[in-house]
């Protein structure tokens with residue numbers, strides 16, 4: 488499924504652009520994204536992209552509590568299943584406080600609730616798991632924000648990112664190299680990205696956890712150079728996956744950090760693509776592919792997440 492991301496990504500972008508938002512939504516002063524796990528991740532990317540390219544500030548909520556200032560904000564309630572308790576509560580509270588809510592989902596209770604209050608619903612395509620549906624969620628939001636003129640990502644960058652998802656052989660080869668390193672190296676795994684690409688590191692850690700049941704921590708530079716580095720350097724036995732966008736000053740900072748951290752092993756994932764958007768998409772794709780492949784090579788089933796299901800029952 489991950490290998491075929493180009494199709495759902497392109498369809499989601501078109502449907503996001505075509506989404507009719509009620510009058511007044513485009514006058515919002517900020518964007519709030521409510522969503523958990525694979526669904527909330529779409530919000531992290533938009534926040535980073537709007538900071539980088541320009542656009543409304545994007546605030547991401549990963550709980551049931553919308554911000555107190557939500558009145559008049561454009562609120563995307565994103566839940567792949569449509570049945571995530573925190574997202575349902577965040578959406579209905581935001582609505583009651585005067586937020587301009589849009590539901591982004593495959594259906595479920597979120598779609599029914601949104602229809603019952605007359606909020607727009609962007610229906611996204613099914614996928615084997617919410618996390619595998621990242622292109623649906625992310626590109627629907629991007630298309631919708633772009634069509635409303637609320638984010639300044641150039642169309643050529645969107646198109647290039649979609650084209651990049653056609654490079655399956657290259658992606659598979661790079662994922663294979665990453666998996667070989669993950670399997671042969673030892674030590675605590677940290678995924679390190681420069682600040683504008685931090686959502687990629689967070690996503691990689693989540694994909695490794697959910698698909699490959701493998702733990703890692705996400706770190707960002709320069710921030711981790713002001714705190715976590717001290718512990719890494721003392722331990723001396725970590726392994727570092729560097730998410731390297733090939734951009735300055737970020738690449739130099741990453742490599743300087745890695746040198747001071749004295750890890751047992753380093754792997755550099757050099758992000759392909761001619762724009763920040765494309766590089767983020769490439770890193771996300773690579774992490775998804777590698778996490779599934781790692782699971783399969785280790786004899787694990789990538790799809791079931793029974794402990795997450797148990798937690799979801801607690802929250803219900």
Ligand code: F6R
Pocket residue numbers: 523524525526527565566567568569570571574616617618619697792795
């Ligand atoms: C499970 C997964 C999770 C979910 C999260 C929220 O495959 O990826 O991270 O995304 O539990 O569920 P949804 O996305 O359905 O709102």
